Amino acid sequence: MTAFVPVHARRGFAAALLTSCLAVGASAQDASPWQREGHSAVRLLAGSRSGNVLLGGIAFQLQPGWKTYWRTPGDSGVPPRFDFSASENVEAVTVLWPAPTKFDDGAGGHSLGYHDQIVLPLRIVAKSTDKPVTLRANISYAVCERICIPVDAKVDLAFTSVASTEDGALSAALDAVPKPANVGDPNPLTIRDVKRDGPSNVIVDVVTPDPKNVNLFVEGPTPEWSLPVPAPAEHSPPGVKRFTFALDGVPPGTKPDGAALKFTLVGADKAYEFNVNLP
Numbered sequence: 685m686t687a688f689v690p691v692h693a694r695r696g697f698a699a700a701l702l703t704s705c706l707a708v709g710a711s712a713q714d715a716s717p718w719q720r721e722g723h724s725a726v727r728l729l730a731g732s733r734s735g736n737v738l739l740g741g742i743a744f745q746l747q748p749g750w751k752t753y754w755r756t757p758g759d760s761g762v763p764p765r766f767d768f769s770a771s772e773n774v775e776a777v778t779v780l781w782p783a784p785t786k787f788d789d790g791a792g793g794h795s796l797g798y799h800d801q802i803v804l805p806l807r808i809v810a811k812s813t814d815k816p817v818t819l820r821a822n823i824s825y826a827v828c829e830r831i832c833i834p835v836d837a838k839v840d841l842a843f844t845s846v847a848s849t850e851d852g853a854l855s856a857a858l859d860a861v862p863k864p865a866n867v868g869d870p871n872p873l874t875i876r877d878v879k880r881d882g883p884s885n886v887i888v889d890v891v892t893p894d895p896k897n898v899n900l901f902v903e904g905p906t907p908e909w910s911l912p913v914p915a916p917a918e919h920s921p922p923g924v925k926r927f928t929f930a931l932d933g934v935p936p937g938t939k940p941d942g943a944a945l946k947f948t949l950v951g952a953d954k955a956y957e958f959n960v961n962l963p
Contacts (some may be wrong), residue, residue: 699782714850715743719837723747728819728841729803729850736813738843740806741854742766742779742823744798751799752829754784756903758913759793762832764804764825772818773811780805782860783948783955786899786913790830794913796901803857808843817843862948862955873898873951876924878960884931886962888914889924890949897952900927905944908935 694772700895705956712806718725724746731739744752753761768777781804820840826832841936848854867875877889892898910933931940947958 693843705765714845714848716839716841719839720744721827721833721835721837723750723829723833724825724835725841726823726825726835726837728821728839728856730819730841730843730845730872730935731851731854732844732845732848733817734846736760736775736810738808738810738817739851739854739858740808740819740843741857742804742821742840743853744802744804744825746799746801746827750829751787751795751797752802752825752827752852753783753795753797755779755781756796756901758786758789758796758901760789760791761795761797761828762826764823766824767822768819770820770822772820773815774817774819775809777809777819778807780807780858780861782857783862783950784901786901795828796913803853804928805857805861819843860955861924862950862957865949865956865958867958867960869956871954871956873949873954873956875947875949875958877895878945878947878963880963881928886914887917887929887931888927888929888947889921890927891923892925892951894952895920895925898925899950901948901950902929903946903948904934906910906935909933909943911945 686755714730716728718727719833729741729743753763755763757763766779782836787795789795791805823837826834872893874891875888876891879887881887888900902911904911912929912932914927914929917926917928934940946961947960949956
């Protein structure tokens with residue numbers, strides 16, 4: 685099976701790499717060897733094995749100043765692609781995505797992704813609980829500074845540990861994945877309202893305890909949509925942080941009315957996902 689999003693158009697690396705390598709040496713069965721290129725490294729992590737639903741992860745390390753991309757890269761960039769079809773005793777793999785960071789893309793827009801270190805959790809469904817599970821992944825991703833370099837890596841890992849030494853790292857990565865929420869939920873950080881401003885603009889009002897440290901991202905119902913990154917409005921009503929974006933990047937011939945959009949709202953220490961039908 686394949687899990688990917690199609691292409692849309694500082695701490696010391698050495699110290700972090702040494703720490704991780706020492707951890708691997710202590711428990712090689714819970715992590716694959718690092719696959720390295722000049723500016724990044726990638727490996728698989730295995731969580732504890734119990735039942736037919738397993739938790740794993742894809743760990744990336746990036747040199748200072750370099751980044752890689754979220755499932756939707758923003759105004760420019762290349763999201764990672766993953767192919768797990770060569771795995772053994774694996775029915776399905778779902779990639780979970782921690783909340784991204786927003787970067788200037790150098791062309792007047794913004795890209796969305798990760799820097800330094802990131803673990804993408806994996807939800808793995810085994811075909812049989814009484815047979816060995818080996819995850820094999822072909823990973824294609826880009827690492828970017830002023831230029832972008834494509835990277836292809838092949839990694840594999842058997843899930844054998846009843847109690848994995850990587851459970852803590854995987855749990856922390858899961859905590860960074862945005863939680864499901866509904867518009868108007870009584871959370872300190874939430875979307876209060878989504879509305880149209882004419883035929884081509886959308887307004888999103890956000891409630892947040894920290895207006896200076898909040899970002900909003902939007903995705904269309906299919907990968908063919910390429911909506912812009914919502915921008916903070918110059919003036920917001922009392923008590924809310926307002927974001928706006930234009931309905932650019934809608935597939936030709938598609939009417940946006942009623943489209944199922946996904947909003948990711950990222951605060952200083954929490955993040956939520958909202959599924960909203962566009963008014």
